[in-house]
Amino acid sequence: MKAATLGTVLPPLAALLVLVALWQASTDVFAIPDYILPSPLAIAEAVVANWPLLLKQSWATFVESMLGFGLGIVVGIPLAVLIACSPAAEKTFYPLLVASQSVPKVALAPIFVVWFGFGLLPKVLIAFSIAFFPVVVNTVVGLQRTPPDMIRLMRALGSSPLETFWRVRIPMASPFIFAGIKISSAFAVVGAIVGEFIAAEQGLGYLQLVANNNLQIPLLFACLLMLSVLGAVIYYLVVLVERLILPAPLRALQNGEPGQ
Amino acid sequence: MTHAKEASTTPRGTAISIRDVGMEFSRRGQSVTALDGVSLDIAAGTFCSVLGPSGCGKSTLLSLISGLARPTRGEVRVGGRPLAGPYHDVGIVFQSDVLLPWMTILDNILLPARVKKQDMGAARARGLRLLENVGLIDFRDHYPSELSGGMRQRASICRALLTEPSVLLMDEPFGALDALTREKMQLDLNRIWAEDAKTVMFITHDIEEAVALADQVIVMGPRPGKVIRRYEIDFAQPRTLGIRREPRFQDIVDDIRNVFHSAGVL
Ligand SMILES: Nc1ncnc2c1ncn2[C@@H]1O[C@H](COP(=O)(O)OP(=O)(O)OP(=O)(O)O)[C@@H](O)[C@H]1O
Ligand SMILES: [Mg+2]
Numbered sequence: 094m095k096a097a098t099l100g101t102v103l104p105p106l107a108a109l110l111v112l113v114a115l116w117q118a119s120t121d122v123f124a125i126p127d128y129i130l131p132s133p134l135a136i137a138e139a140v141v142a143n144w145p146l147l148l149k150q151s152w153a154t155f156v157e158s159m160l161g162f163g164l165g166i167v168v169g170i171p172l173a174v175l176i177a178c179s180p181a182a183e184k185t186f187y188p189l190l191v192a193s194q195s196v197p198k199v200a201l202a203p204i205f206v207v208w209f210g211f212g213l214l215p216k217v218l219i220a221f222s223i224a225f226f227p228v229v230v231n232t233v234v235g236l237q238r239t240p241p242d243m244i245r246l247m248r249a250l251g252s253s254p255l256e257t258f259w260r261v262r263i264p265m266a267s268p269f270i271f272a273g274i275k276i277s278s279a280f281a282v283v284g285a286i287v288g289e290f291i292a293a294e295q296g297l298g299y300l301q302l303v304a305n306n307n308l309q310i311p312l313l314f315a316c317l318l319m320l321s322v323l324g325a326v327i328y329y330l331v332v333l334v335e336r337l338i339l340p341a342p343l344r345a346l347q348n349g350e351p352g353q
Numbered sequence: 354m355t356h357a358k359e360a361s362t363t364p365r366g367t368a369i370s371i372r373d374v375g376m377e378f379s380r381r382g383q384s385v386t387a388l389d390g391v392s393l394d395i396a397a398g399t400f401c402s403v404l405g406p407s408g409c410g411k412s413t414l415l416s417l418i419s420g421l422a423r424p425t426r427g428e429v430r431v432g433g434r435p436l437a438g439p440y441h442d443v444g445i446v447f448q449s450d451v452l453l454p455w456m457t458i459l460d461n462i463l464l465p466a467r468v469k470k471q472d473m474g475a476a477r478a479r480g481l482r483l484l485e486n487v488g489l490i491d492f493r494d495h496y497p498s499e500l501s502g503g504m505r506q507r508a509s510i511c512r513a514l515l516t517e518p519s520v521l522l523m524d525e526p527f528g529a530l531d532a533l534t535r536e537k538m539q540l541d542l543n544r545i546w547a548e549d550a551k552t553v554m555f556i557t558h559d560i561e562e563a564v565a566l567a568d569q570v571i572v573m574g575p576r577p578g579k580v581i582r583r584y585e586i587d588f589a590q591p592r593t594l595g596i597r598r599e600p601r602f603q604d605i606v607d608d609i610r611n612v613f614h615s616a617g618v619l
Contacts, residue, residue, distance in 0.1 A: 242447040249419055249439045250468040260468070264455055340455045342496040 131311040136318065139311035146300070151319045153295040154285050157213060158327060161220020162281035166274060168221070169228030176229070177236035178258070190229060198223045198284065202291045211292045220284030224277040228270070235269025236262055268343050271335045278327045286320065297323070368397035368432060368520060368552035369418055375426030376413050376578075387413040388424070389577035395569065397519070398550035400543075400590075402563035403571045404609065406618045410578025411556045415524050418554060419445055431520060441469070444513030446523040450505040452497040452512075459484065459493040462512045469516065476515060483511040487541060503534035510542065521546075521553045528558065539566060540594065547591035560609050564602060565592055572609060574616045582612050 113133050119125070120132035127135050140147065175182045176190075201222060205215035239262045247257040289298025297316045304312035335344065376388040387410040395401045405411050416422040417429050420439040429436045431443070444465075452461045459480060466476030484490045487507045489500075497505050506526055513521060526542075527535045543566055546553055557563050563570050567586055574581040584605060588596050596602050613619045 240449065240451060242449060243451045243453070245416070245421055246445065246447065246451050247468065249421055249443065249445050250465050251439060251441065252468045256468070261453065264453070342454045342498050345498065 128308055128310045131314055135311045136314045139309070139315040140318065143312055143315060147297075147315060147319050150295060150297050150300045150316075151323055154282070154289065154297045154320070155323055155327075157216040157285035157288065157296065158220055158281045158323070160213070160217040161284055162224050162278055162327070164217065164221040165224030165228050165277050165281065169225040169273075169277075170232055170270065172225075173229045173232030173236065177233050177262075187233075190226070194226055199287050202287050205288070206292045211294060215291075216285050216288030216293070216296070219288040220281040223284040224281040227276040227280065228273040231269045231273025231276075232266060235266030238269070239265045264343065267339055271331070271339065275328060275331050278331050279324055282320065282324050282327065366397050366433075367394050367430075368399075369393075369395040369554065370430040370433075371414075371418070371427070372430075373427040374414075374417060374424045374429060376410065376417065376422070377425045386577035388417075389579055391427075391573075391578060391580055393571055393580055393583070395552055395554060397552050399568040400546055400553045400555065400566055401569045401571060402567035403554060403556045403573065404558070404560060404563045405573030405578065406575050406613070407558070408576055409573045410576070411573060412524055413578065414573075415445075415522050415554065415556060418520075419443055419522055441516075442518050443520045443522060444516065444518040446506075446510050446513045446521070446526045448525045448528050450497070450502075450509040452505055452508060454497055457494050457496060458489060458500065458508050461497065461508060462515055465512060465516045471516070479517070480511065480515055483514055484508075486545065487511060501534075503530050503538060506530065506538065507541065510545070514545070517549075519551055521551045523553065523555045525556050525558065527562070535562070536594070540592075542566065543590070543592050560606050561597065564605050564609070565597060570605075570609070572612055575618055581616060582609070584609070 117133045120130060120135075125132075131139070172186070176187055177183070198219065202215070202219050205218050209215040209218065243261055243265070244257060247261055252260065285296065286298040289296040290302065293299040297320050301313055301316045304310070304316060371391055371393050374388055374391045375386070378385045378387060391410075391414065403411050403414065413422070417424050417436075418431065420429075420431075420436045420443070423436075431440065452458075453464070456464070459477075462480045462483065463473065463476050466473060466480075481490065481493070484493055487510070489504060489507055489511070492500060492504065497508070500508070506529075510523075510526065513523075527538050530538060539562060555563070555566060564584075564586055568590070570584040570586060571580055572582040572584070573579065586605065588599075588602070610619060
């Protein structure tokens, strides 16, 4: 198990190191100025020099993302349950929901700013509007995938539809729900950043704009680095929760692996 | 461990009685007749096989007897009472094993007791005995994905037997298994059934399987589903592999094949 983990981590890590070394070498050899492409060392310097600032702004973006993401789950799952359990709700909401996805959510950002101002709320709402769709779609698909015979079995045992829902349909859907949540976690960060680009006084998106205006290109790249870390942290938080909640056979089901 | 009950000690009343049952499905304005005037009686404690071509309404018949569906015409009685819905005293084995993938084999088998809120201690003891009986005891803490198809289907038979139902309904339980596993499962099933003769309705496509296991074989014709022949199979129970070589066995199998042939199925 340990060897397998090392085996999966080492090759990409080595490739990354080589890539960074090449980057550093080419910026040195070709004397590329920092304001076009800062070298990895210059970016590292910017990270160190601006660490408290980066941390503070990352936290702001993290909060916005998590709130939008959380809202996406809290609204998305019940909506999906409604759609999966009621044909009337499916007929009514599902086409609207799918159609709503043709609206580029990024284009909503300026409108949200007009309505909700410059604070936390518009960022959370933009993050939410992007994040909730994958949760809904995946949850609906998961809930509809329960084999009909499984439901018939439960019915024959005298289980009520509600009991069957909790005992069978939710667990059967849970790998799909988590797949949707994982996609959403990445989307939520995008939403928060877009919100910050439009109008903000804090956050990594805001800091990027400032760095850009001041031609602090290494800082701009430092923000990018922090954003990737932020995305990864949120993603692995979800993976952690999944590991705690989902029994192993269901996780294997999601990854499409046969047992073990 | 295996005390075969005397056949004479079990009541030989009619366990399942179906009178002139019809079933129609309507879908997008079109109606499909799945069953058209089916009547049959299955005596308590007997093993009844139902044979028929694909789409002739075998699964529909089974869901009527399980109370999961109501007929559009006619009456289904189980244990003398007309059915009004799912009832307690039945075990069902579906074509796929429908084990819950996140539960261990033992937990899967205990599911009926859990749903029916029965005493879990007693259920556990029964469940372990059943697993022992079908050779799955060492796999009780495994997940279904860690078992072969035949093992999973054996587990689902244990699940159906857990609450000791007097009626066992099986819908092509061995359909997905290879020939060798299938023959082993047939022997296992016959042995388990012979231990406390339940009333069994066993659906299959396989003529020899039907004859090898059953006291009574019901042959259904192509859609709309009707009973076209019935056979009493009087080989002694429990059955052995040997009966397949008996001329009389082959005669019955050939006869059924001819019936299908003249019905335009073969
Ligand atoms: N829920 C349903 N809605 C509409 N039609 C149905 C439904 N269930 C069954 N039917 C129809 O009833 C007929 C009989 O179906 P059934 O599943 O009982 O056949 P079967 O004998 O079990 O076939 P197989 O051997 O392939 O399992 C088929 O024509 C099928 O299309
Ligand atoms: Mg069928």
